[in-house]
Amino acid sequence: MIEFKDAGVTAPDTGVTILKPTSLTLTERRVSVIGANGGGKSTLVRLINGLIPATTGSVEVDGLDVARKGPEVRRKVGFLFTDPSAQLIMPTAIEDVMLSLRRTIKDRDERTRAALDALEEMGLGDRADVAVGSLSGGQRQLLALAGVLAVTPSILVADEPTTLLDLRWRAHVGALLRSLPVQLIEVTHDLDSAARAERTIVIDDGAVAFDGDPAEAVRFYRDLMFGRTTRTAAP
Amino acid sequence: MITPTGLFRARETPLHHAPAWFKVLLLLATTVAVIMLDDPVSSLGIMAACLLLLVSTQPPARTTTVAMVGTLVVAALTSAIHLWRGDWARAVDVSADLIAVVALALAVAASTAMTAMLDLVSTLARPIRVILPPETLGLMFALLLRALPEVAQIYLESRQAARARGFDRNLRALLYPTTTRTVGFALELGQAIHARGIGEEGDQIESGKRRARRSRRSSAGRDATVSASHTPGAGTGIGSDEA
Numbered sequence: 001m002i003e004f005k006d007a008g009v010t011a012p013d014t015g016v017t018i019l020k021p022t023s024l025t026l027t028e029r030r031v032s033v034i035g036a037n038g039g040g041k042s043t044l045v046r047l048i049n050g051l052i053p054a055t056t057g058s059v060e061v062d063g064l065d066v067a068r069k070g071p072e073v074r075r076k077v078g079f080l081f082t083d084p085s086a087q088l089i090m091p092t093a094i095e096d097v098m099l100s101l102r103r104t105i106k107d108r109d110e111r112t113r114a115a116l117d118a119l120e121e122m123g124l125g126d127r128a129d130v131a132v133g134s135l136s137g138g139q140r141q142l143l144a145l146a147g148v149l150a151v152t153p154s155i156l157v158a159d160e161p162t163t164l165l166d167l168r169w170r171a172h173v174g175a176l177l178r179s180l181p182v183q184l185i186e187v188t189h190d191l192d193s194a195a196r197a198e199r200t201i202v203i204d205d206g207a208v209a210f211d212g213d214p215a216e217a218v219r220f221y222r223d224l225m226f227g228r229t230t231r232t233a234a235p
Numbered sequence: 236m237i238t239p240t241g242l243f244r245a246r247e248t249p250l251h252h253a254p255a256w257f258k259v260l261l262l263l264a265t266t267v268a269v270i271m272l273d274d275p276v277s278s279l280g281i282m283a284a285c286l287l288l289l290v291s292t293q294p295p296a297r298t299t300t301v302a303m304v305g306t307l308v309v310a311a312l313t314s315a316i317h318l319w320r321g322d323w324a325r326a327v328d329v330s331a332d333l334i335a336v337v338a339l340a341l342a343v344a345a346s347t348a349m350t351a352m353l354d355l356v357s358t359l360a361r362p363i364r365v366i367l368p369p370e371t372l373g374l375m376f377a378l379l380l381r382a383l384p385e386v387a388q389i390y391l392e393s394r395q396a397a398r399a400r401g402f403d404r405n406l407r408a409l410l411y412p413t414t415t416r417t418v419g420f421a422l423e424l425g426q427a428i429h430a431r432g433i434g435e436e437g438d439q440i441e442s443g444k445r446r447a448r449r450s451r452r453s454s455a456g457r458d459a460t461v462s463a464s465h466t467p468g469a470g471t472g473i474g475s476d477e478a
Contacts, residue, residue: 051426071432079430086423089381089433092243095349099377100431102350111350112245129244133384147431 002026002048002155002185006057009043019043020207021056026185030178032194032214033187034221035203041187044203045157048185049077061155078153078182082160084137084144093119093135093143094128100147118150119143122176138169145176155183162190191218242298242344250292250346255355258343265339269332275324278331285338294345306337353377374433378424389416 008021019040035041046052047059050066050073059066061073081087090096097115105111119128122142127135135143141161148156158177162170174193177184188194200217202210202224210220245251250258269281289299310330317326357373393412402408 046426049430051430074430074432079427081423081427081430083423085385086420087427087431089377089424089428090349091380092349094245095243098348098350099353099433103432108348108351112348151432 001062002183003060004044004047004057005060007047007054007059008056009040009047009052010055012055017206019047022208023057024201024208024211026183026199028198029183030197030199031183031185032197032200032217033185033203034189034191034194034200034217035209036225039203040206041203042159043206044201045159045185045187048155048157049074049079051079075151076153077155077157078148078151080141080145080148080156080158080161082163084140085132087144087147088132088140090132092129092131093124093146096132096143097147097150100150104151115150118146121149122146136169138165138173141165141169141173142176145173149180149182153182155185156180158184158186158188160187160189162188162193191221194218242294242341243348244293244295244345245348246293246346248292248346250288250342253346255347255351256358258347259355262336262339262343266336269335273325273328275327275331278328278335282331282335282338285335285342289338289342289345292342292345294341299341299345302337302341303334306334310334349377349380374428378428381424382421385420386413386417389413389420392416 002025004022004024006021006023007019008017009019010017022044033041033045043052047054047066048061050059050070053067061076064073064076066073088096090099094112094115097118098111101111101114101118105114116125116128119125122145124139124142124146127139127143132140132143141164145161156177161177162173165173170190174190177186178196186193186197194200195214195218197214199212200210200214201208202217202221204224209224210217265281265285269278272278272281310333313333314326314330317323317329353373353376356376360367360372363372390409390413393409393416396412397403397405397408400408
């Protein structure tokens with residue numbers, strides 16, 4: 001369970017409010033977050049694993065305060081970025097997954113086997129020894145996902161994971177994400193994907209503008225974008 | 236994109252099974268040996284052994300060929316200079332030495348996973364753990380290698396963008412985007428490292444002794460927190476594991 005308790009973010013140098021104090025309790029297995037660019041979606045989800053610290057209020061994951069128990073929280077929360085290139089550190093696919101497993105598996109042979117298994121699960125078994133730079137965008141995103149899932153997080157936060165992908169990869173990665181046995185918090189501009197969640201949050205101008213049924217949320221967001229409705233406070 | 240360490244392939248060869256420290260030591264010893272030995276016959280022997288070792292690791296053909304062709308060109312030029320001076324023995328010796336060292340370095344790179352190298356760097360850095368934690372140094376090493384091709388790619392793209400806008404000779408049009416994008420890449424990479432919990436508490440393979448020490452320390456910390464919580468004004472983060 002993820003709990004935002006009046007969590008807000010203000011830029012320390014400019015004093016600009018990026019996210020107004022927000023209170024949310026996320027218990028659903030599939031939550032989508034939609035909204036305009038620069039609205040505060042990424043800031044909201046980065047609060048979950050402490051990538052951005054809350055300047056007001058607090059965030060708790062399974063009862064753990066993110067500000068105080070950051071490393072423990074990050075072991076529970078996996079994070080998938082928009083651009084997988086920034087997430088991949090090691091030169092080849094298998095080495096990158098092995099890096100994730102360094103913390104949990106001491107024996108190198110065992111680590112190699114576990115990394116290969118993780119790659120097989122993503123359909124990248126035959127790309128294990130390939131240089132990361134030689135993989136396609138979709139394969140890189142799958143590799144980043146393999147690295148995240150290798151350490152078995154219970155929550156996965158995905159910040160626009162399909163934005164840079166073509167239609168085929170978008171469908172593949174999207175379906176894969178939805179099939180995972182974890183709580184998925186997905187920031188997306190893909191409204192079809194957002195509508196498949198159990199709950200959708202619309203963020204606008206640094207605040208929750210709508211929170212509830214995905215179909216209604218998408219309708220609300222479309223109206224908001226095309227000026228057919230005004231911003232309202234979240235229920 | 237070319238990665239400087241993308242040569243590694245998981246294989247079942249003797250060199251793949253050898254520990255990283257042994258391979259690095261072998262490389263160092265061979266380098267010292269070829270420098271010390273002036274005998275062309277010995278140099279040719281060492282070169283043959285190194286080439287055999289390289290072949291035994293079954294490295295990726297294209298990358299290895301490119302690296303070896305480059306080395307052969309340099310070796311040929313160096314030999315030509317020595318031959319021109321009439322010193323054929325030196326020509327053979329220097330060329331064989333160069334080829335031997337490069338071949339062995341490629342063999343080590345092709346048979347050693349980056350993570351194994353990272354662990355080795357961490358182990359070697361233990362004597363300076365007070366100044367710099369070994370795990371941090373190992374990570375810095377990996378990030379350095381990761382950043383090189385990325386920055387080169389950013390530079391190339393920025394140069395193409397500058398040319399497309401007709402700024403072929405404008406240094407600012409090249410340096411500004413290269414710098415800002417490099418900083419942006421560094422920030423994103425930093426966030427990704429943070430998100431993956433790399434370099435954080437628990438991100439190290441601990442020995443039994445070290446684990447016991449840590450456990451003793453944390454139980455002592457807990458005791459301190461418990462006793463502090465019974466005093467007025469206590470509970471201000473003592474014993475917390477703040478990131």
